[in-house]
Amino acid sequence: MHIVTISEMRELEAQAESRYGLTSPILMQNAGKSAADLFEAHLLPTYSLKGLKVLFLIGPGNNGGDGLVMAEHLEHAGVLISLYYWKDKKLVVAGEQQQGPDIHEALKTQIHNADYVIDALLGTGRSRPMPEDMRDLLALVKTEREQRDDLNVVAIDLPSGLNADTGEVDPGSIAANTTITLAYPKLGFFFFPGRDYIGDLAVGDIGLPDDLQPSSKTEMITGQQVHKLLPERPLNSNKGTFGKVMLLCGSLPYPGSAFLAGSSAARVGAGLVTLAVTEKMLPFYASSFHEATFAILPEEDAESFDRANALIEKLAGYKALLVGPGLGQSANTREVILQVLEHLRSLPDKERPRLVIDADGLNNLSALERWWTLLPKDTVITPHPGEMGRLSAGIKVSGGNIERLELARTKAREWQVNLVLKGSCTILANPEGKIRINWWGNPALATAGTGDVLAGMISGFLAQGMPSFDAATAAVYLHTAAADLVNEYMNIERAGLLASDLLPYIPMTLVNTEFSEL
Numbered sequence: 001m002h003i004v005t006i007s008e009m010r011e012l013e014a015q016a017e018s019r020y021g022l023t024s025p026i027l028m029q030n031a032g033k034s035a036a037d038l039f040e041a042h043l044l045p046t047y048s049l050k051g052l053k054v055l056f057l058i059g060p061g062n063n064g065g066d067g068l069v070m071a072e073h074l075e076h077a078g079v080l081i082s083l084y085y086w087k088d089k090k091l092v093v094a095g096e097q098q099q100g101p102d103i104h105e106a107l108k109t110q111i112h113n114a115d116y117v118i119d120a121l122l123g124t125g126r127s128r129p130m131p132e133d134m135r136d137l138l139a140l141v142k143t144e145r146e147q148r149d150d151l152n153v154v155a156i157d158l159p160s161g162l163n164a165d166t167g168e169v170d171p172g173s174i175a176a177n178t179t180i181t182l183a184y185p186k187l188g189f190f191f192f193p194g195r196d197y198i199g200d201l202a203v204g205d206i207g208l209p210d211d212l213q214p215s216s217k218t219e220m221i222t223g224q225q226v227h228k229l230l231p232e233r234p235l236n237s238n239k240g241t242f243g244k245v246m247l248l249c250g251s252l253p254y255p256g257s258a259f260l261a262g263s264s265a266a267r268v269g270a271g272l273v274t275l276a277v278t279e280k281m282l283p284f285y286a287s288s289f290h291e292a293t294f295a296i297l298p299e300e301d302a303e304s305f306d307r308a309n310a311l312i313e314k315l316a317g318y319k320a321l322l323v324g325p326g327l328g329q330s331a332n333t334r335e336v337i338l339q340v341l342e343h344l345r346s347l348p349d350k351e352r353p354r355l356v357i358d359a360d361g362l363n364n365l366s367a368l369e370r371w372w373t374l375l376p377k378d379t380v381i382t383p384h385p386g387e388m389g390r391l392s393a394g395i396k397v398s399g400g401n402i403e404r405l406e407l408a409r410t411k412a413r414e415w416q417v418n419l420v421l422k423g424s425c426t427i428l429a430n431p432e433g434k435i436r437i438n439w440w441g442n443p444a445l446a447t448a449g450t451g452d453v454l455a456g457m458i459s460g461f462l463a464q465g466m467p468s469f470d471a472a473t474a475a476v477y478l479h480t481a482a483a484d485l486v487n488e489y490m491n492i493e494r495a496g497l498l499a500s501d502l503l504p505y506i507p508m509t510l511v512n513t514e515f516s517e518l
């Protein structure tokens with residue numbers, strides 16, 4: 001699904017009018033109806049609309065207009081509506097208007113009684129800091145919600161005061177429990193602090209014709225999209241149909257990473273997983289990972305040439321190779337990686353295993369000048385912000401802000417790689433400048449080893465013949481979907497997830513894509 005900026009959204013609206021006669025009032029009718037439908041769908045089966053008390057905060061522009069249309073639909077469905085017009089300081093309850101000195105107290109009573117408050121104050125037309133009286137109004141709602149968690153705030157299009165392009169927020173903005181955004185998600189939703197203000201995200205249909213598409217090259221990854229990308233699983237198949245993955249991962253201080261990555265490759269459906277390990281390490285893996293096969297390499301103090309060659313000899317017939325997790329950063333290991341890269345570059349396209357480089361694979365490379373010139377075509381790299389900084393010659397890359405977006409786009413082009421810049425709202429960028437952002441996931445993932453799982457999943461999809469950018473897209477989405485399932489089924493609120501908990505839930509995430517709302 002496209003992600004739009006404010007100017008891209010305005011351009012679409014202008015085109016809708018000039019090419020299809022879809023004027024702003026028509027779009028607003030569609031927007032309000034769709035918001036009412038989504039509101040109802042999100043409530044069911046917990047509540048019925050009849051008798052539900054909903055207070056609408058109505059702003060001066062079209063966002064307020066959307067709110068009014070939505071209110072009308074909900075009123076017909078039996079909702080008890082009250083409306084507060086911010087500009088006129090006017091309250092309408094059960095059709096009765098109130099204005100004047102007592103309005104503040106009357107408003108507080110409405111907020112106190114409400115099941116839901118609808119934030120339809122400002123949308124994409126926000127052009128300046130909020131006036132104090134708007135901040136005060138939202139502060140009343142915030143205070144009430146702090147006192148009772150059964151008060152829900154639903155933002156129409158976006159939480160008022162959020163900058164839809166950057167994710168900055170006004171000091172008066174309040175976090176929504178749900179945001180019903182119109183037509184397309186806005187860029188600012190994917191960056192902090194904005195990301196924290198969106199709550200659950202629903203996307204309303206404002207009736208734009210299908211052939212009117214935004215010019216944006218930025219997409220939100222959705223379950224429906226991933227469902228279409230997943231490899232077929234024909235009846236007439238065997239393990240050879242689904243490809244072999246080789247992993248050059250794990251070393252003495254970090255043995256678990258090869259297990260996590262290899263299991264994940266198998267869990268997304270790769271036909272066969274092979275761990276390239278030394279004889280010393282073999283007993284550990286053989287006892288913990290029964291499904292794996294092994295390529296035995298010389299010990300780590302052997303000549304790098306011999307270590308690399310032992311791997312290269314086994315690589316024929318493999319469709320994917322993952323290099324890096326837990327590999328260590330000795331000069332000898334770096335040499336091994338360089339020789340393996342050289343071999344991959346020498347292979348014809350059809351015979352070349354597709355490469356994923358993660359963790360120490362990246363740390364080893366970042367020490368070299370123009371390291372990206374050493375990569376074979378179609379490589380996927382998966383840095384976290386620290387690794388990204390090292391790869392970018394020391395640029396400081398912070399966690400969640402919007403600067404990451406242009407950095408990812410620029411570097412994927414310059415390096416000619418499929419880049420997965422990890423973190424909350426992981427950003428994917430390909431060499432052609434296309435961006436995909438992952439909305440999903442939760443902070444329980446911020447624990448050691450989850451990156452190994454992701455890298456393994458990508459390699460498992462590559463083994464099945466998926467193009468590199470799509471393999472990374474599917475894996476990033478399903479990795480976070482698995483974390484959400486773990487939290488749900490293991491009753492984890494925010495912390496305590498182990499990377500290995502993700503493994504048994506990965507297959508369920510593949511199935512669930514068929515039923516995704518987005």
Ligand SMILES: NC(=O)C1=CN([C@@H]2O[C@H](COP(=O)(O)OP(=O)(O)OC[C@H]3O[C@@H](n4cnc5c(N)ncnc54)[C@H](O)[C@@H]3O)[C@@H](O)[C@H]2O)[C@@H](O)CC1
Pocket residue numbers: 013023024025027028029031059060061062063064066121122123124125126127128129130131134156157158182206
């Ligand atoms: N234009 C269209 O065709 C459509 C617009 N839609 C809705 O319209 C919204 C955009 O509408 P508008 O462009 O009217 O903009 P908004 O409704 O977001 O706000 C603009 C109004 O708020 C005032 N304003 C701006 N910043 C303010 C601030 N900080 N404090 C107080 N007042 C402020 C402006 O003077 C103007 O009156 C979208 O977010 C969406 O909800 C939808 O109905 C779909 C179609």
Ligand SMILES: Nc1ncnc2c1ncn2[C@@H]1O[C@H](COP(=O)(O)OP(=O)(O)O)[C@@H](O)[C@H]1O
Pocket residue numbers: 359384422423424425426440441442443444445446447448449450451452453454479
């Ligand atoms: N707060 C968060 N919300 C969502 N996903 C997160 C969050 N923190 C980390 N992740 C994800 O968890 C994984 C962590 O990977 P990484 O930092 O490489 O860890 P490790 O190397 O220890 O396995 C990445 O996929 C990242 O996107």
Ligand SMILES: [K+]
Pocket residue numbers: 063119120121122123155156157158159160
């Ligand atoms: K709003």
